Each structure stands twice: as structure tokens, then as C-alpha cells.
Amino acid sequence: MPKITNKSWLTFEGGRQNEPCLWKMATRFPGVMFDIRQASVQKDIGIMAVLFEGEEDEVKAAQEYLKEQGVRVDPVEGGSNVAG
Amino acid sequence: MSYVKSLRCKECHTDYALGPLTVCDNDFGPLEVAYDYEAMKGKVTRASIEAGPRSLWRYKDLLPIEGEPKAGFNSGFTPLIKADRLAAELGVKELYIKDDSANYPSFSYKDRVVSVALTKAIEFGFDTVGCASTGNLAHSVAAHAAAAGLRAFVMIPDDLEEGKVVGSLVFGPRMVKIKGNYDDVNRLCSQIADKYNWAIVNVNLRPYYTEGAKTHGFEIAEQMGWRLPQHTVSPVAGGTILPKIYKAYKEFITLGLVEDNSPKIYGAQADGCNPVVKALREGQELFHPQKPNTIAKSIAIGNPADGYYVIQDIKESGGWGESASDQEILDAVKLLARTEGIFTEPAGGTTLACTIKLIQSGKIPRDESICVCITGNGLKTVEVMQGQFATSPAINAKMSEFNELVSQLEETHTTPSPRPTPTA
Numbered sequence: 001m002p003k004i005t006n007k008s009w010l011t012f013e014g015g016r017q018n019e020p021c022l023w024k025m026a027t028r029f030p031g032v033m034f035d036i037r038q039a040s041v042q043k044d045i046g047i048m049a050v051l052f053e054g055e056e057d058e059v060k061a062a063q064e065y066l067k068e069q070g071v072r073v074d075p076v077e078g079g080s081n082v083a084g
Numbered sequence: 085m086s087y088v089k090s091l092r093c094k095e096c097h098t099d100y101a102l103g104p105l106t107v108c109d110n111d112f113g114p115l116e117v118a119y120d121y122e123a124m125k126g127k128v129t130r131a132s133i134e135a136g137p138r139s140l141w142r143y144k145d146l147l148p149i150e151g152e153p154k155a156g157f158n159s160g161f162t163p164l165i166k167a168d169r170l171a172a173e174l175g176v177k178e179l180y181i182k183d184d185s186a187n188y189p190s191f192s193y194k195d196r197v198v199s200v201a202l203t204k205a206i207e208f209g210f211d212t213v214g215c216a217s218t219g220n221l222a223h224s225v226a227a228h229a230a231a232a233g234l235r236a237f238v239m240i241p242d243d244l245e246e247g248k249v250v251g252s253l254v255f256g257p258r259m260v261k262i263k264g265n266y267d268d269v270n271r272l273c274s275q276i277a278d279k280y281n282w283a284i285v286n287v288n289l290r291p292y293y294t295e296g297a298k299t300h301g302f303e304i305a306e307q308m309g310w311r312l313p314q315h316t317v318s319p320v321a322g323g324t325i326l327p328k329i330y331k332a333y334k335e336f337i338t339l340g341l342v343e344d345n346s347p348k349i350y351g352a353q354a355d356g357c358n359p360v361v362k363a364l365r366e367g368q369e370l371f372h373p374q375k376p377n378t379i380a381k382s383i384a385i386g387n388p389a390d391g392y393y394v395i396q397d398i399k400e401s402g403g404w405g406e407s408a409s410d411q412e413i414l415d416a417v418k419l420l421a422r423t424e425g426i427f428t429e430p431a432g433g434t435t436l437a438c439t440i441k442l443i444q445s446g447k448i449p450r451d452e453s454i455c456v457c458i459t460g461n462g463l464k465t466v467e468v469m470q471g472q473f474a475t476s477p478a479i480n481a482k483m484s485e486f487n488e489l490v491s492q493l494e495e496t497h498t499t500p501s502p503r504p505t506p507t508a
Contacts, residue, residue: 007112013372038095038111045370049112072373074387075274076112 006052006059011072017046021069029062031055049076087124088148091115091291094393102148104208104283106290114390115291117148121338130310130341133302140196140299146335147200147299148292154206155232156199158188160299164307167456168504170423174443178453180313181420182304184460185428189231190251191461192382192429193300193325194224198285200296202228205283211235212282216273218266218321218382219248220460225285226255237282239269244381247464265376267387270322286322286389294390297325301332304455305342312336312347313455315448317439319431320351320360320405321383323390325459330397348403350448351394352438354378354413354430360391360398361405369395379410379468380430382460404447408437414472416440417462422500427462435459 012021022034031054038049052059063073090099095113105115128145136142140160141153163183171179184193198221205213214237215225222238229236236257240249241264253259262269270287277287285293305312312333318326330349336342353361356378363371371391376384388394398405408416410430417433420426428436439456442448462469474496479485 007107009112011373038113040370042368042370045368045372047370075271075278076107 001055001057003054004056004059006063007076008050008052008063009074009076010048010050010066011074012041012046012048013044013072014070016070017041017044019069021066021071022050024069025062025065028065029054029058031058032062086148086150087119087121087128087145088150089118089120092118104204104210104288106288114393117291117295119146119335121335124339128339128341130306133306133341140199140296140303143299143302146302146332148295149200149203150207153199153203155202155228156195159195159199160187161303162186164304164455165424165426167424169501170420172501172504173419173423174440176443176448176450176454180304180308180453180455181424181426182300182307182455182457183426184300185426185432185458185462189227190220190224191464192220192224193297193457193459194220195228196299197221197293197296197324198224198228201283201285201289201293202232202234204289204292205234205285206232208283210281210283212237212280214238214273214276214282214284215286216240216266216270216284217286218384219244219252219464220382221286222252222257222259223248223464226252226257229257230255239273239276241265241269241381245465245467247466251464266385267373270385270387270389286324290389294324294328297328298332298335300325300457301329302336304329304457305333305336308453308455310342312342312345314345314452315348315350315403315442315454316457317350317352317435317442317448317454318457319383319435319459320353320391320394321385321388321431323360323388323392323394325457326351327390327393327397329457330401347401349398349401350403350438350442351398351405352435353405353407354380354383354434355407355409356380357384357386358405358407359386360388360394361407363391363395364398364405371395378413378430380413380434381465382429382431383434404442406438406441406445406447408434408441412437412441414469417469418472420458421462426458428458429460429462429465430468431460432458432462 033053035051093108242261357376359371373387413433416437
């Protein structure tokens with residue numbers, strides 16, 4: 001499985017901004033590296049720019065896990081996936 | 085000569101060489117075209133602009149192209165109408181309509197952004213262009229691509245108005261209808277731009293594409309006699325046009341082409357899709373994405389790409405945001421048509437309906453200059469107006485029946501007041 005880097009916006013709403021969703025993802029998918037490039041949090045919403053790196057299926061599974069936790073995952077326009 | 089310096093991240097201000105890039109590698113912030121305004125001073129003047137063509141390309145020095153335009157040769161320079169009959173109806177002193185329903189060739193403001201994007205696509209050597217669209221952009225990309233001899237893929241939600249679908253198909257693009265709303269289409273287009281070497285105008289050419297929207301603001305200033313309206317009301321969909329009108333005003337101020345009268349910018353959205361207005365009302369910098377539910381489909385974008393910057397610019401300018409119900413939107417479409425003879429689509433109705441509410445709430449003073457940005461044509465969305473008007477039964481070709489009908493119509497229709505005499 002090829003390695004990829006993926007740029008995504010994560011949106012945390014409905015209380016998710018107060019939960020350690022990324023930590024939980026990291027414990028479940030230790031092979032997926034993530035790097036927070038930008039973040040902004042208000043009382044009821046948080047948005048993060050996150051770079052993911054790892055094997056393609058693992059990155060996708062990790063992002064699916066975040067979605068299951070109620071986190072919105074959007075690709076960064078025009079440059080979300082870069083083959084590694 | 086080009087005055088473009090670089091692509092610059094709006095967040096961390098890192099500079100990048102010109103290319104089909106859209107986000108910063110560091111923080112994923114959007115890239116924006118940066119210009120050398122010092123070099124423009126004394127060269128980009130009122131006279132140099134007035135000597136240009138009667139199209140958006142008269143502002144070529146303030147657009148990010150390297151050589152001569154390669155698309156949209158007749159786009160832009162749409163009418164700015166002093167709307168005295170509408171002003172009288174609303175009880176305001178000085179009201180203008182910037183009428184992009186008359187834009188060429190596809191009757192919406194999108195002809196501006198597509199003219200610039202396709203010129204850049206050709207400069208970069210792309211042979212295929214595409215877009216994620218709520219209808220007007222697909223129409224414009226299809227038309228401009230046909231004229232430029234480029235292959236076009238237009239991606240749209242599957243529930244668009246028939247006028248926009250047919251109006252695009254006639255130009256021969258490959259149309260892809262996608263089940264879902266615009267945000268679903270846009271999400272897919274981001275992935276398409278990654279995989280295919282195509283110029284998706286509002287994705288991987290976005291920094292250039294958005295610059296075309298400045299010409300709407302440049303024209304307002306020039307057509308008002310090189311001055312700025314004190315209050316400008318713009319629709320907000322993906323968030324392209326409002327920040328670019330504001331940027332256009334600031335560029336003209338920087339170059340000394342207009343006086344700085346602290347112009348205020350206002351955003352208009354439909355109640356059924358108002359993430360930016362809601363954030364403004366709640367005093368938030370970030371907006372919550374929404375699932376759109378409105379008849380104003382061309383502005384039904386629940387997760388606007390540049391929504392954050394719309395909020396920033398509205399706040400910086402001292403403006404505000406407002407939203408309108410579907411019925412208020414339809415009523416405003418009819419009001420604009422009845423008073424000024426302009427038939428706009430629901431997006432334009434939204435902008436006017438919100439302007440009325442901003443005036444009524446005192447956010448916009450009645451004695452200062454106001455410009456309403458009308459961005460699309462109602463002939464593309466006639467189905468939303470069906471059932472809004474009473475129609476008379478057909479009569480036989482007899483004068484007696486005509487006379488009777490005239491009396492009935494006089495009872496059901498108001499006689500318009502004459503156009504007010506223009507004041508100096």
C-alpha cells in the first residue's frame with residue numbers, strides 16, 4: 001500500500017471540541033502521523049488544519065474513525081492528497 | 085507588463101511563485117495574488133483605465149495575467165443603474181444597482197471570474213477546464229470554454245434549475261450531475277483536481293479565478309464617477325465576491341484613484357443557508373457549516389470556502405450581514421422587476437431583500453449612497469416564479485371582450501408612478 005500525505009480540515013462541533021478525538025485516533029492508528037498546522041477554537045466550534053501521513057488505507061481508516069466520532073473531515077481544496 | 089509579485093498565503097504571508105497552486109504548504113491557508121502597488125503608481129491611472137476596452141479587461145493591470153487576455157473578451161462592464169424608482173419606494177436618497185444579470189456571455193457575475201481563470205488555464209498550458217457549480221459557474225465555464233476551444237467538465241448538484249442545465253449543455257461540455265448539494269460536489273472536485281491534470285477553475289485555479297471578481301467592484305467605483313458607495317450589499321455563497329469587491333475598493337484607494345470614504349460591505353444570504361450571517365449575529369469568527377434549504381440555489385453553499393474571510397472583511401469595514409426568507413426573496417425579485425425593469429434570479433432577490441431589511445433596521449442609513457450587487461439573471465430560474473402572478477384567461481379577438489378585460493386588469497394592477505426627476 002503506497003504512503004500518502006493528506007491535508008484536511010477537521011471541524012469539531014456539538015461538544016466534540018471538548019473531547020480528545022485526535023488522541024483517541026492516534027492510540028487506535030499509531031502508524032498514522034498527524035501534524036496540526038493551524039487551529040482555531042471557539043466555545044461551540046473548533047477548526048483544525050491537519051496533515052496526515054501514512055499508508056493510504058490506514059489514513060483513510062483513521063479519518064473514517066474521526067467521522068464516526070462526529071468530527072467533520074473535509075479535504076483541503078486543490079491539494080488534499082499528495083502521493084508520497 | 086504585469087504587476088503581479090507572487091501568490092501569498094493569507095494567513096502566514098509566505099510567498100510562492102505563480103502556478104496552479106491554491107493553498108499554503110505551511111498552514112493550508114488560501115493563497116492570494118499579491119501585486120506591486122508602488123510600481124503601479126502613476127502608471128495605472130483613471131486615464132489609463134478609461135482608455136481600455138469596454139470590458140473587464142480595462143482593469144488588466146490589476147489582474148493576474150501575464151500577457152494579453154485569452155478569454156472573456158466581451159465580459160464585464162455591465163450597467164450601473166441609478167435606481168431612482170426603487171429608491172423612492174424604499175425611502176432612500178441614493179441607490180444603485182450593479183447589474184451583472186446583463187453580463188456576457190452567460191448573464192451572471194461568473195463571467196468575470198471565468199474570464200480570468202481561463203486565461204490563466206491557457207497560460208499554464210491546460211487543455212481541460214472544469215468547475216464545481218451551483219449552475220451559473222457551469223454555464224459560464226461551458227460558454228467560455230467553447231469560445232476558447234477548451235475541453236470542459238462541469239460538475240453540478242442533480243437538482244439544479246432546468247434553465248441552468250440546458251443553458252450549459254448547449255455549449256457542449258461534459259456535464260456530471262452529482263447526487264447531493266454543492267458542498268458534496270465541491271468535495272468531489274477537490275479530489276478530482278488532485279487526480280486529474282485539469283484546471284478546476286474554483287479549486288486549483290482559485291487564487292486567479294477569485295481575482296476576476298474584483299472587476300465588479302472596480303466598475304462600481306468607475307461608473308459612479310470615481311467614487312465609492314458608502315454601503316455595498318453583496319450576496320454570499322462560497323465567499324468569493326464580497327472580499328474581492330472590498331479588495332477592489334482598497335486597491336483603488338491605495339492607488340489614489342478614489343477617495344477613502346470608509347466603504348462598508350454587507351453580506352446577504354437566504355434564511356435557509358446563512359452560515360456567515362449566523363456567525364456574525366452570534367459574534368463568532370468561525371461559522372458552522374449548514375445543510376442548505378432555500379430556493380436561492382445559486383447561493384446555497386453551506387460550507388463557504390472563503391466564509392471566514394467574508395466575516396473578517398464585513399467586520400473590518402464596519403458592515404453587517406442579513407438573511408431573508410424565501411417569500412421575502414421572491415417579493416424582492418418582483419419589486420426590482422416592477423420598479424427598475426431588471427429580472428434577477430433568487431440570489432439577486434436575496435441581496436435586495438436583505439438590503440431592505442438592513443435599511444429598515446437602521447444598519448444602512450437612508451441618506452447615504454447604497455449599491456446593491458445583482459449577480460444573476462432571472463430568465464435562468466423562471467420556475468421559481470411560477471404561481472407568483474395571476475394570469476388572465478385568453479379572450480376572443482373581439483373589442484368587447486378586450487374592453488371588459490382592460491377594466492378587470494385596471495382593478496388588479498397598480499399604475500406605476502413616473503420615474504423621479506434626477507437630482508444633481
